[in-house]
Amino acid sequence: MEEYADIFRKYLDKQGLKFTQPRRYILDEVFQMHTHFNAEELYDRIRSKTNEISLATVYRTIPLLLEAGLVQRADRSEGRERYEHIFGHPKHIHWVCRNCGALLETDLNTLYPALAKQAKDLKFKPEDIELSVKGLCWKCNPNENENQSDEK
Amino acid sequence: MEEYADIFRKYLDKQGLKFTQPRRYILDEVFQMHTHFNAEELYDRIRSKTNEISLATVYRTIPLLLEAGLVQRADRSEGRERYEHIFGHPKHIHWVCRNCGALLETDLNTLYPALAKQAKDLKFKPEDIELSVKGLCWKCNPNENENQSDEK
DNA sequence: TACTATATTGAGAATCATTTACAATATGAT
């Protein structure tokens, strides 16, 4: 069985909640997608496979997946919150180009040591890290030309 | 004159926009606040000083301040977007306790080297960094007791 | 397996932050 289902089931149990059919559909779809998604996209994709789902339930389930640590908020796009699954998908840094919208992802690991030290100093127990860098990707960056027409 | 006003004015000029009275009020208030704020809080604070402002204008001006690099999105709280001014306020890491809501801030500097290296590899020109860590602060962390009643 | 207490669901209505339309006004350049 999928490990993520196991995690979700355990989370639900602990909260006295039930692992229902709609929640299964949502969970599976979330882990079949490897892109960012918003509530309605998720709903549409499930809807194309079955009728046993409603948008309200999708909205109700997302917070559970967040709490269970299976999904994280990715960003906000066109007025909608977007998410991505986490499990089996190590934390990464988002690099977003403000010009062409390109989205790159890199590993967060090299930053852990420095972060861990700060966490220790603060006596803070980290559970979730969100790091995004906005700027210009190599295509949109007037390369090496530091001092002119750097128009917005 | 305040440097931030200068920056805003230049930004507006470049875009063919005007530095109006309401925009001045908004700009000044943003830099008088040293906490996170949402659109309505900002509006209320300005409103307590003058009537020459409307909520719509606040909403219309925030994107300009973001574009001008004077303000950055901080987080989303109670269904509202929250922002903070940037200028003269070095980038920092947000540590948010998921239990009591405490918000700590630390310096981002120690992470720069690792980030800069990745940026170089990607040929990405960073302009804006947003790093937030969610977890438990020392008050809410059942210290050193890893395996019991870790109730939500 | 049937029963039961309780959590969950779908549908649609309700919320409420954010945007927008539009007529009146302010701004900056000439």
Next chain:
DNA sequence: ATCATATTGTAAATGATTCTCAATATAGTA
């Protein structure tokens, strides 16, 4: 001072997200 254009306030519109409620599904227990 004049002008072309950007901006504003007001009120209405939009649209994502949440909530209400009656009907249903779930998991534990007998």
